[in-house]
Every structure is written in C-alpha cells, then in structure tokens.
Amino acid sequence: MSIPVLTIDGPSGAGKGTVSRAVAKRLGWNYLDSGSIYRSLAIAVLKQAVDLKDEAAIVNVAQTMALEFDCNDELVVRLDGEDITAQLGLESTGNTASIVAVLPEVRHVLLQKQKDFKQSPGLVADGRDMGTVVFPEAENKVFLTASAAERARRRYKQLIEKGNGANLAQITNEIEERDRRDMERKTAPLAMANDALYIDSSDMTLESVIEEVLNLIR
Numbered sequence: 001m002s003i004p005v006l007t008i009d010g011p012s013g014a015g016k017g018t019v020s021r022a023v024a025k026r027l028g029w030n031y032l033d034s035g036s037i038y039r040s041l042a043i044a045v046l047k048q049a050v051d052l053k054d055e056a057a058i059v060n061v062a063q064t065m066a067l068e069f070d071c072n073d074e075l076v077v078r079l080d081g082e083d084i085t086a087q088l089g090l091e092s093t094g095n096t097a098s099i100v101a102v103l104p105e106v107r108h109v110l111l112q113k114q115k116d117f118k119q120s121p122g123l124v125a126d127g128r129d130m131g132t133v134v135f136p137e138a139e140n141k142v143f144l145t146a147s148a149a150e151r152a153r154r155r156y157k158q159l160i161e162k163g164n165g166a167n168l169a170q171i172t173n174e175i176e177e178r179d180r181r182d183m184e185r186k187t188a189p190l191a192m193a194n195d196a197l198y199i200d201s202s203d204m205t206l207e208s209v210i211e212e213v214l215n216l217i218r
C-alpha cells in the first residue's frame with residue numbers, strides 16, 4: 001500500500017508548523033519541516049561567510065552539508081555535528097533561507113533529502129512547495145494562510161514569548177518582503193496546488209484549524 005502524505009503549504013506565520021506537528025502527533029505520522037532544511041543551509045552559508053550572490057558556492061554548501069534531524073519531543077538539528085537548533089528559529093535565518101531558496105540548483109539538490117522523509121505509516125510535510133513539487137502525488141493537501149498583519153502579530157508574540165526582542169513594524173516588513181520573494185521566484189514558487197483545501201486562519205483558533213485538517217484526513 002502506498003504511504004499517505006498530507007502537505008501543508010503557505011506563507012510565513014500562517015501556523016503551518018504548529019498545525020503540522022499537532023496533526024502528525026495525532027495520526028502518529030512522521031513530520032517534515034522543509035523550511036528547517038532551507039534554514040540549515042542559510043546557517044551553513046552564513047557560518048562559512050559565503051557571498052549570497054555566489055550561486056556556485058551556495059550550491060556547493062548545499063551538496064556537502066551534513067544534516068541530522070532528531071525528532072523526539074523537540075526537534076534538534078545538527079549541522080556537520082554542531083547543534084544549530086537555537087539559531088534555526090531566528091527571523092534573520094528565515095530571511096536568508098528565503099534568499100538561498102530562490103536558486104533552482106539549490107532546490108534540486110535538496111529535493112531528494114525531502115522526499116526521503118516519506119516513510120511508513122505516513123507523512124505530514126510543511127513548506128511552500130510540498131503539494132506542488134515535492135509530493136505532487138499526496139492525496140491530502142492544504143494551503144494554510146492568514147492576513148499579513150495577523151501573521152506578523154503571531155510571529156511577534158512568538159518571538160517575545162521566546163525571550164527574543166522583536167519589533168512589530170520590522171517583522172511586518174520582513175514578512176511582506178519574504179512573501180514577495182517566495183511567490184515571485186521562478187522555481188517552485190509559493191502557490192496553492194489545484195487540489196488543495198484553502199484555509200484562511202486569520203479569524204480561526206489553532207484548535208479549529210487542526211480540527212479542519214484532521215477532518216480532511218478522516
């Protein structure tokens with residue numbers, strides 16, 4: 001029997017990660033946080049002080065970086081043996097991730113790493129192109145979004161709660177800039193798959209979004 005896949009794509013701060021983790025836990029399925037792969041590459045590129053305009057050098061880092069994901073209660077990510085979990089969630093990391101994610105060759109190199117997460121008994125995959133490019137065969141697809149203002153508020157609150165400083169106006173600008181970059185790139189842009197369920201979570205509680213996604217599976 002084929003392995004079931006649920007894809008959840010959408011822009012930054014829509015709730016993809018939180019909803020995906022909750023649904024994966026309820027179903028007992030594996031979870032792919034594809035953004036963390038692009039984020040890890042961003043950290044590797046920053047660590048090696050690679051010029052963000054040097055496409056060949058960035059592709060080389062993508063090909064050679066060794067990533068380990070430990071998904072117990074909390075996700076722990078090691079890059080070339082070093083624990084980079086604390087840097088993964090920074091907004092600066094997400095912004096750099098969206099710059100390196102524009103490169104077609106980078107996306108090509110990272111494709112198989114993502115496909116390898118499709119393991120029994122099932123997979124919840126969260127990102128931008130899960131339903132369109134990485135798992136087009138998935139039988140359940142969601143496009144999860146919310147207004148940019150609401151997504152910025154959520155991100156702001158999340159950063160403050162984690163004890164990181166944050167500025168709402170700056171986060172709003174960064175989210176809008178990242179939306180633009182993710183939607184306008186040529187390769188695997190952020191777009192809704194034809195066969196996806198559209199959910200605007202602006203005025204929904206987290207619990208009701210999770211319920212709606214679980215209803216799709218049942």
Ligand SMILES: Nc1ncnc2c1ncn2[C@@H]1O[C@H](COP(=O)(O)OP(=O)(O)O)[C@@H](O)[C@H]1O
Pocket residue numbers: 010011012013014015016017018019154155157158201204205206209
């Ligand atoms: N429907 C919702 N209502 C209120 N807060 C939400 C909702 N969905 C997500 N959040 C909160 O917004 C923040 C960003 O969610 P996250 O899952 O990290 O988004 P994404 O993975 O799409 O960037 C988290 O703190 C999360 O708890």
Ligand SMILES: Nc1ccn([C@@H]2O[C@H](COP(=O)(O)OP(=O)(O)O)[C@@H](O)[C@H]2O)c(=O)n1
Pocket residue numbers: 011012013014017034035036038039094097098099101126127128129130178182
């Ligand atoms: N499948 C994916 C996932 C992320 N990304 C890129 O990686 C960046 C960070 O992704 P993320 O999912 O961790 O970001 P958030 O939505 O959590 O802010 C995005 O802005 C995208 O540019 C991508 O191109 N394709």
